[in-house]
Amino acid sequence: MSSHYEAPIRKPLVIGEKTYHDITVDVARPVEGRANKLWWRVFTIALLAFLWGVGSMAYTIGTGIGTWGLNKTVGWAWDITNFVWWVGIGHAGTLISAVLLLFRQKWRMAINRSAEAMTIFSVVQAGLFPIIHMGRPWLGYWVLPLPNQFGSLWVNFNSPLLWDVFAISTYLSVSLVFWWTGLLPDFAMLRDRAITPFTKRVYSILSFGWSGRAKDWQRFEEVSLVLAGLATPLVLSVHTIVSFDFATSVIPGWHTTILPPYFVAGAIFSGFAMVTTLLIIMRKVSNLEAYITIQHIELMNIIVMITGSIVGVAYITELWVAWYSGVEYEQYAFLNRATGPYWWSYFLMMTCNVVSPQVMWFKKIRTNIMASFIISLVVNVGMWFERFVIIVTSLHRDYLPSSWTMFQPTFVDAGIYIGTIGFFFVLFLLYSRSFPVIAQAEVKTILKSSGEYYKKERDSKENHQSLNH
Amino acid sequence: MYTFSKKLKTFAFVLMLIGVAGIIYGFIKAPKDLAEVKANLIEQAHDGHGEHHVSAADHAVSDAHFDHHAEHVYGQLKNKPWTALYVGCIFVMLVSVGILVFHGINYAASAGWSPVLFRVMEGLSAYILPGSIIFFILLLLSVYGIGGNHLFIWADKDVVEADAIIKGKEGYLNAPFFIIRAIIFLGGWNLYRIYMRKQSLALDASGDLVYHKKMFKASAGFLAFFIVTESMASWDWIMSIDTHWYSTLFGWYVFASFFVTAITTIAFVTLYLKSKGYMDFVNTSHIHDLAKFMFGLSIFWTYLWFSQFMLQWYSNIPEEVTYFIFRIQEFNLPFFGMLVLNFVLPLLLLINTDFKRLTWIVVMAGVCIIIGHYIDFYLMIAPGTVGGSWFIGAAEIGSLLFFIGLFILVGFSEIAKAPLLAKNNPLIEESKHFHY
Numbered sequence: 001m002s003s004h005y006e007a008p009i010r011k012p013l014v015i016g017e018k019t020y021h022d023i024t025v026d027v028a029r030p031v032e033g034r035a036n037k038l039w040w041r042v043f044t045i046a047l048l049a050f051l052w053g054v055g056s057m058a059y060t061i062g063t064g065i066g067t068w069g070l071n072k073t074v075g076w077a078w079d080i081t082n083f084v085w086w087v088g089i090g091h092a093g094t095l096i097s098a099v100l101l102l103f104r105q106k107w108r109m110a111i112n113r114s115a116e117a118m119t120i121f122s123v124v125q126a127g128l129f130p131i132i133h134m135g136r137p138w139l140g141y142w143v144l145p146l147p148n149q150f151g152s153l154w155v156n157f158n159s160p161l162l163w164d165v166f167a168i169s170t171y172l173s174v175s176l177v178f179w180w181t182g183l184l185p186d187f188a189m190l191r192d193r194a195i196t197p198f199t200k201r202v203y204s205i206l207s208f209g210w211s212g213r214a215k216d217w218q219r220f221e222e223v224s225l226v227l228a229g230l231a232t233p234l235v236l237s238v239h240t241i242v243s244f245d246f247a248t249s250v251i252p253g254w255h256t257t258i259l260p261p262y263f264v265a266g267a268i269f270s271g272f273a274m275v276t277t278l279l280i281i282m283r284k285v286s287n288l289e290a291y292i293t294i295q296h297i298e299l300m301n302i303i304v305m306i307t308g309s310i311v312g313v314a315y316i317t318e319l320w321v322a323w324y325s326g327v328e329y330e331q332y333a334f335l336n337r338a339t340g341p342y343w344w345s346y347f348l349m350m351t352c353n354v355v356s357p358q359v360m361w362f363k364k365i366r367t368n369i370m371a372s373f374i375i376s377l378v379v380n381v382g383m384w385f386e387r388f389v390i391i392v393t394s395l396h397r398d399y400l401p402s403s404w405t406m407f408q409p410t411f412v413d414a415g416i417y418i419g420t421i422g423f424f425f426v427l428f429l430l431y432s433r434s435f436p437v438i439a440q441a442e443v444k445t446i447l448k449s450s451g452e453y454y455k456k457e458r459d460s461k462e463n464h465q466s467l468n469h
Numbered sequence: 470m471y472t473f474s475k476k477l478k479t480f481a482f483v484l485m486l487i488g489v490a491g492i493i494y495g496f497i498k499a500p501k502d503l504a505e506v507k508a509n510l511i512e513q514a515h516d517g518h519g520e521h522h523v524s525a526a527d528h529a530v531s532d533a534h535f536d537h538h539a540e541h542v543y544g545q546l547k548n549k550p551w552t553a554l555y556v557g558c559i560f561v562m563l564v565s566v567g568i569l570v571f572h573g574i575n576y577a578a579s580a581g582w583s584p585v586l587f588r589v590m591e592g593l594s595a596y597i598l599p600g601s602i603i604f605f606i607l608l609l610l611s612v613y614g615i616g617g618n619h620l621f622i623w624a625d626k627d628v629v630e631a632d633a634i635i636k637g638k639e640g641y642l643n644a645p646f647f648i649i650r651a652i653i654f655l656g657g658w659n660l661y662r663i664y665m666r667k668q669s670l671a672l673d674a675s676g677d678l679v680y681h682k683k684m685f686k687a688s689a690g691f692l693a694f695f696i697v698t699e700s701m702a703s704w705d706w707i708m709s710i711d712t713h714w715y716s717t718l719f720g721w722y723v724f725a726s727f728f729v730t731a732i733t734t735i736a737f738v739t740l741y742l743k744s745k746g747y748m749d750f751v752n753t754s755h756i757h758d759l760a761k762f763m764f765g766l767s768i769f770w771t772y773l774w775f776s777q778f779m780l781q782w783y784s785n786i787p788e789e790v791t792y793f794i795f796r797i798q799e800f801n802l803p804f805f806g807m808l809v810l811n812f813v814l815p816l817l818l819l820i821n822t823d824f825k826r827l828t829w830i831v832v833m834a835g836v837c838i839i840i841g842h843y844i845d846f847y848l849m850i851a852p853g854t855v856g857g858s859w860f861i862g863a864a865e866i867g868s869l870l871f872f873i874g875l876f877i878l879v880g881f882s883e884i885a886k887a888p889l890l891a892k893n894n895p896l897i898e899e900s901k902h903f904h905y
Contacts, residue, residue: 005902258717
């Protein structure tokens with residue numbers, strides 16, 4: 001489906017004199033080789049953080065939600081902040097693989113695999129929070145509309161929280177199928193290269209018997225397109241429905257109509273920041289600089305800048321409309337956000353999310369790897385604070401001044417959060433050593449149109465021809 | 470090189486003439502004084518069928534009430550021809566702005582498929598200049614209350630003094646500041662459009678990529694300027710008509726509405742020029758892509774419509790929900806009918822891949838989109854200005870036809886001024902080879 005002709009002005013997407021076989025070898029190397037010390041060190045840290053998180057979760061479930069810092073006024077805080085933060089991060093993957101596929105952006109091919117992996121792993125983290133918050137997670141299936149004999153127990157279809165159950169589980173399933181479909185030819189590649197019978201067996205199972213016949217490829221392309229079409233509205237719907245959790249209420253600061261598209265923009269923003277963070281490390285550690293190039297980083301930075309600006313416009317719009325509405329409660333909610341006891345979190349949100357991405361207007365900065373890495377971390381911090389600001393500052397001073405209070409997180413709150421970060425990296429590190437981290441079959445399809453070597457070859461041929469004429 | 474055919478020129482003039490006739494008719498039909506309105510109301514009450522008439526009769530029971538009601542209706546009917554003019558004017562003007570924005574987005578994104586369509590976009594966006602001048606005059610007339618219109622109630626000193634909520638907004642909603650903002654928004658958009666056209670022609674003549682770079686940078690800067698000014702313009706020119714009401718999403722919702730209409734317009738003009746043999750380099754894949762945008766943005770518009778409507782309906786906060794309750798009660802058919810035109814029909818007509826390449830299907834879906842979004846604009850404006858006394862008649866249709874005629878005249882004249890292929894654009898070869 002990609003065009004055969006590419007304008008000479010476009011920058012190459014594969015650097016160096018790579019052949020098809022080189023791509024195979026480069027992508028298979030991290031899987032076939034052995035892990036170095038650094039990998040083990042990082043993995044151990046992640047695992048320890050994860051174990052600490054498991055401990056905190058067990059303590060919460062054993063003792064009760066009282067172990068968290070919640071109180072009568074602030075009934076939602078870190079748990080939902082973390083939930084929304086993780087769901088948001090999980091947005092970039094499907095955006096890259098679905099929306100950018102529909103827009104025929106070839107540069108997505110080097111980054112889609114890891115972005116989708118990140119999506120799935122972060123949605124897993126997100127899902128943990130509501131389940132833990134239930135207090136009795138073994139009754140988690142009660143959120144599903146199952147016929148039962150418990151009397152009048154039935155789900156509430158009017159509740160956006162239920163819509164969220166459907167939205168996120170659909171998103172997770174479609175993302176998983178999309179990811180796995182793309183993986184089939186690449187798993188088959190690893191299968192065909194496997195030396196030991198065990199690895200051969202494993203990758204045969206994972207590749208679902210991919211044969212590489214023309215019919216396989218034709219179906220593969222068709223399915224990808226259909227899934228992209230299905231997944232694109234999903235990218236919008238998931239964070240839209242997460243935003244409904246807040247926006248359908250009558251809480252000033254939560255109830256605002258811009259929330260759905262602004263949450264989606266914010267999610268893409270944080271998701272791309274996380275992809276940038278992960279891929280800047282991965283391209284170095286796994287020697288993939290020829291595939292994940294400065295051009296890729298620059299384009300991701302531009303998306304971070306655009307979505308950051310959209311989010312910025314939304315922040316200012318909310319602030320302005322609160323004044324314009326003339327509603328006392330709206331006005332106070334935003335005044336309190338910006339100047340109340342949590343002013344510092346509002347300030348962090350504004351600087352990290354709105355101001356910091358603006359440096360990407362300068363080409364020098366957006367093509368600088370270190371700067372991109374730092375900004376991507378800053379954005380992730382900022383986006384966590386955005387959710388904290390929305391949730392805690394809107395709740396802690398409610399309609400009744402006698403119940404105004406502050407929120408203090410406990411070590412359990414912190415433990416679960418850090419635990420999910422640990423869990424995420426455990427999964428991602430395992431992935432990076434056992435999965436083909438670049439969609440090599442797809443990259444091969446653009447090698448001749450967008451590879452540096454072939455582009456040069458073509459340009460010199462064209463020049464030669466025009467000289468002859 | 471395209472030459473503006475006599476036939477099309479005549480057609481544009483005819484549209485404008487019919488339009489002017491409709492607009493004048495609207496002004497003549499507007500009641501001259503309160504006595505005329507009262508006489509009409511009593512006559513309607515005696516006719517005595519239909520709910521509205523019965524309620525008018527009920528009002529007649531008490532004289533004071535009746536007088537009050539008559540005054541109200543008088544104000545609404547005086548606004549009616551102005552509203553008709555205003556809706557047509559802002560709608561067509563914003564559609565041309567949407568075309569400019571689409572050009573800007575494609576440029577800033579270095580899109581490879583669309584450069585063959587750039588000249589169409591450049592040409593049609595020429596309408597922004599005359600369109601915004603007329604619109605600006607209309608704004609001046611409205612906020613200074615010239616010609617007896619009260620489109621913006623916040624511009625009426627007596628209303629502001631009597632209404633604490635509007636009084637609180639005075640720092641933003643006041644005539645001088647409002648006009649200054651309009652100058653900045655319209656001025657900024659016009660400057661960008663003039664700059665782009667100049668660079669584009671220079672690139673054509675010289676082939677120097679410096680001009681391409683300049684356009685790329687200008688587009689990125691313009692889009693940043695636009696995202697801010699577009700929201701503010703929507704609050705000013707449309708949202709402030711329902712002065713009490715507010716919605717943070719409003720700016721983006723308005724954008725989605727005129728943007729999808731803009732892309733439909735590009736598709737229409739491209740199909741027309743291609744059918745006349747001027748754009749052989751445009752293939753069905755280009756049409757397919759335009760149709761995809763029509764399809765996708767129709768869904769996007771619906772998404773924003775739903776988000777705004779559902780959240781206010783669900784929360785049921787009196788300050789907000791009255792906006793929708795009034796529309797559902799008084800504008801029921803257009804309010805829900807527009808969803809069929811703007812969502813259901815484009816969705817069904819354009820979901821199929823092959824259908825997106827068929828001219829007649831694209832035209833059919835496009836007609837739905839244009840009519841549907843005109844109604845959308847009408848519904849954003851008329852309930853606040855003419856209220857229950859609305860109907861879409863000669864004045865409304867006339868105004869729309871007049872501005873469409875002017876749009877054709879200005880747009881096609883500009884298209885005729887330069888070759889239809891921006892031959893030195895560095896992506897033009899890629900665009901010509903574009904194949905889905």
